[in-house]
Amino acid sequence: MKKLLVLLLSFGYFSIFSQSKVMVRNSGDQSPISNATVSCNNKIIGRTDASGMSVFTTKCKKVEISANGFQNDDIVVDKVMEVFLVKTDPNVKNIQTIVLENKSDPRALEILRKVNENYQQNSPKSLDSYSFKSYEKISLDFDEDSINAYNAYITNRIDSLKMLPQRTMKAAERKDSLESVNLMKLVGGSKMFLWERASQNLYSKKYGEKINILDNKVAGLKEPIYELMAFRSNRNQIPKEVREENRNLYRFFLTDSIEIEGRENYVIRFRQVDDKQSAKQRKFNGYLYVDKATYALKKIESNSKIKSEGSITSIWKPVENKWFLVKENYKLKMGSTSFDNDEAKDKNKTKEEKDSTKKHTKKFGSYAFVTADYFDFKTSIEEKPEDFKGYTMSVKNSDGNSIDQYRTENLTGREAATYTKIDSLSAKYKLNQRAKALTGLLKGKVRLGMFDFDLARVIGYNKYEHIRLGAGAKLNEKFNRFISPDAYFAYGIYDKDFKYGVGVDVRTTLQKNSFFRAEYFDDVMAAGRFSENLWNFRMKIMNSGVALNNNMFFGYKGFKVSYENDLTNALTINIAAKRTQEESKFNYNFKELGSRFDIASSTITLKYSPNSKNIMTPTGKYTYEQNLPELYLNYEQGYKALGGDVQFSRFDALFVHNFKTKLGLTGVRLYGGLVTGDAPIWKNFTLNGLGNGNGGLNFNLTSYLGFATMEGGKYYNDKFVGAYLTHRLPWYFKSFGKNVSSFDVIYRGTIGDMKNPEFHQFEFKKLDHLYNEVGLEWNNFLSSQFNLGFFYRVGHYNTPKFKDNFAIQFKLKLLGF
Structure with missing residues (x-):
């Protein structure tokens, strides 16, 4: 008897406290709607009274509200709900008593x-x-x-x-x-x-x-x-x-x-x-x-x-x-x-048909x-x-x-x-x-069986090779969960030469990102590129056009061994040693030593991303939320003692962050680099000019660290600092279509120096005054997935001709800040 009483009390308790209340009103004049039905899975579980209210009990997640003369609506079940029904009469907007x-x-x-x-x-x-x-x-x-x-x-x-007449069909058609x-x-x-x-x-x-x-x-x-x-x-x-x-x-x-x-x-x-x-x-x-x-x-x-x-x-x-x-x-x-x-697909049908x-x-x-x-x-x-x-x-x-x-x-x-x-x-x-x-x-790869093909290597363009065609593939976890070989090749249409690389990753654990790598390569690269070690696929794609108008290239051939490990969810380290032969592909002489050097060096890279969120998958670490701030540090040391022709130290750093205030969203990129010792020009820093320098309209694609108005391959420094600042105005609007547009105000600036420019016997300039450009970027231009930016050079490097200082930029929206 006692158990029965407890059961009845429990039933009463849940009956009372699991009840839900809904108020149904006319969306036009806010008046209550009586006799509206509340249904769950097509079964009526309640009706509204004269005040437009209904109390009911249900296990359904959603209920449907319907009333004569109104469009049906559904609502998520909660303790208290309110729903406004729209009249089915198409002229309802003409009789609404409330004008918003x-x-x-x-x-x-x-x-x-x-x-x-x-x-x-x-x-x-x-x-x-x-x-x-x-x-x-x-x-x-x-x-x-x-x-x-x-x-x-x-x-x-x-x-x-x-019922249709049976026609003879081939086995595959059947x-x-x-x-x-x-x-x-x-x-x-x-x-x-x-x-x-x-x-x-x-x-x-x-x-x-x-x-x-x-x-x-x-x-x-x-x-x-x-x-x-x-x-x-x-x-x-x-x-x-x-x-x-x-x-x-x-x-x-x-x-x-x-x-x-x-x-x-x-x-x-x-x-x-x-x-x-x-x-x-x-x-x-x-x-x-x-x-x-x-x-x-x-x-x-x-x-x-x-x-x-x-x-x-x-x-x-x-x-x-x-x-x-x-x-x-x-x-x-x-x-x-x-x-x-x-059923018949007649291609000869008339427009009326x-x-x-x-x-x-x-x-x-x-x-x-x-x-x-x-x-x-x-x-x-x-x-x-x-x-x-x-x-x-x-x-x-x-x-x-x-x-x-x-x-x-x-x-x-x-x-x-x-x-x-x-x-x-x-x-x-x-x-x-x-x-x-x-x-x-999601990672820029196409998976076919045990092969992952790299989409980024299919086609490219630069001023040395012009069109670059290639392919790259990596054996994935279906081949072996711990060992993953890879290879790529490329062919330059203009220089008519093949480039290639082979390598292998050996994991030390399946619980986190930790592996040794060995690789051999024979390839070319634009001189003075900023380090992209540990950058993700989106950042690299966004920066891929940074050297589009730089025709100063060098070749590098050799081998490299490295070890990468995620010390924590936030901190990644990569340690590498390499031995290469490097040679300029342009007329160049460094300190009367020529244009070809044997280089022995080691590199250590650190990436700190305290707010990013990661998960380990069979294919490796996957960052499902890249949250800022992020810090990237690179230190490369060249050695004469290990058979190298030159000894140098190269350091660069990148800090990325954004923060929100009442005035809008502000993004910051601060970066810089320093080279000491004897280093050929390609180990120094070009200042990431995107301009073509031909005197016509300066139109280019945005890059992660590039300058829209600066001529590509013109400036080189052995030390520099740079800033990329963007501020989104708190004004959002629609032009047409479904996308929301806004405007970003952008500033880019850099300054540096070259200690001994005479050591590098080729035509270039050092950038030792502050270079500034300002711009306005229209996000989701005309409701498209592109951003359109207008930039103008101001300050020391400004020239009297407007077109020399002006540039237009396009950016794919999904690349983000």
Whole structure:
């Protein structure tokens, strides 16, 4: 009897405290909507009363709200919810009683200002330590409203195909036809893609962040995709709708206040700025709940302008006076799948026939669905150094066998079917190999079996070789997990000469980046290049054009041995020794010793990146978040004692950082170098001019350390310092299209000297006065993925002719700062 009583009390407790309340209103005049239905999986679980309110209990993550005369909407389940329905009448905008001005409510802006000011104080990272667990699920599927229509369409389509006259088909055609039908059936009964991840998140002010992957499962893949494991939400970032820099992209309105779990909240509605209005367009793009006591975000729902394009919902809760994200729900439209009712593909159709065919084409929208639940919060944990060792992210288990322990809800029938059906097609369609190939592209490589081909070596251009064609390949972990040989070759169209290199990496452990390398090479390079040791693929690609207009090249042939090790997640060291023969490819004489030298040297390189986040994969370390600041240090020492012709010391350093203020985002690159002793000109520093020097329009592609207005290959120094400063103005706007544009103000400057320029017997100039150029860069120029910059040279090196001082630059947006 006692147990029964406890059970009944427990049932009563959960019945009361798991209840949710929703308020349904007209988006036009804010009036309540009565008799609106609340549905879960097509079952009605509640109706609104005269005040537009409904109280219900459900295990569903989302519920649908519908009412006569209004467009349906769905909403993520929470304790308290509010939804605004849009009238189905296309002339609704003509009868709305509330006219929104094209400016934000000052009261709403003041609240948002305080949200930004208090964000760090409200963030869990203001605690000394904490931990929590998370369960995340990503899937690709049709919208729920389209699944039944799709299945009915496929059934009718297959039936109609059976009724067509049978024609003689080749075996390959029959096989393709059957596979096409089977694939259409499969998509009707399961999701197209499904991935689950469970993780443990640790944080310590002393030791930093640590993420342990507790388990991982991907439909159709036997091996985990480590790069996918590194998928991160915005739980540690201010949502883009609230950020100061995006303030001009939205209009905000303080509309109400609401009590949630005993705490008062401001309700701020927002809409995206747009000149065009549509009957299908929402009046509001979303809403914010802001806790009155702390100015912390309690909830945000951000919708696309058109309902069918998707939505994002995030919900926070206070734990020990800090606000932790507890739930996220994304729905993003990825495109449409279309099917032509006419099986025959007649290329000779008239335009009228083709237009008629388009009208009868069925389209089904496909969406990416992301859900995340965060739980088991602890605001004070035992901080053991061993718990934070290694890279930021570690994989404890990835076979998917224990993922059901962490699920916060059972899989639906379609989700469960995804694992069985997609797994059955995995081998047939080589999904595992294709997934590996896609992850290789993140590192600039194409994976084919046990070979990784280097995309950066396929084609290039410089003033010595002109067009450079080549190929490079490396044997990956499928060959051997510890030993990885590689080779490349290249051919210059202008110099008509082959270049090549061979090498091998030998890992000492699979737990982190630690390996020995030996290599032999015979190649050419532009003189005076700044060191790029330990730079990542994106940085190297961005800087690849820095010597495009430098025709001073030298050849180098020899061998090199090195050892690289990640001492910590933040600190990497590389130690190398090499013996080379180096010779200028231009008319040059150094101290009457000629133009060819035997050089014996050693190099030590350090990279310090305290905020970057890494994970170890079978292919090596993968940096899934490159966060600033970063510091690169190189020291090379040449020796006569080991058979070298010259003795010298070469040091260079690069520091990169950015920081945000109320005035906008500022980026800084500080760099410099110093050479002492006897070193030929190519061991000194050219000052990275990108200009062509031919007297015409100076147009070039941006580079990581280059000067748009400086002539390439003109200046050389044995010591110099440089600065690259960029400041993004806090003004964001749209020209047309979907991309948001902004402007960066840019300054580049450098100064240095050459101690004995007469030692280097060829035509060049030293740069011993401050060289300055200023510019304005238009980000996402005309809504494209390119930035367009205009630069002008000022100061000592300015000339009377405008065109000599002026330059235009293009930059691919994804290269970033």
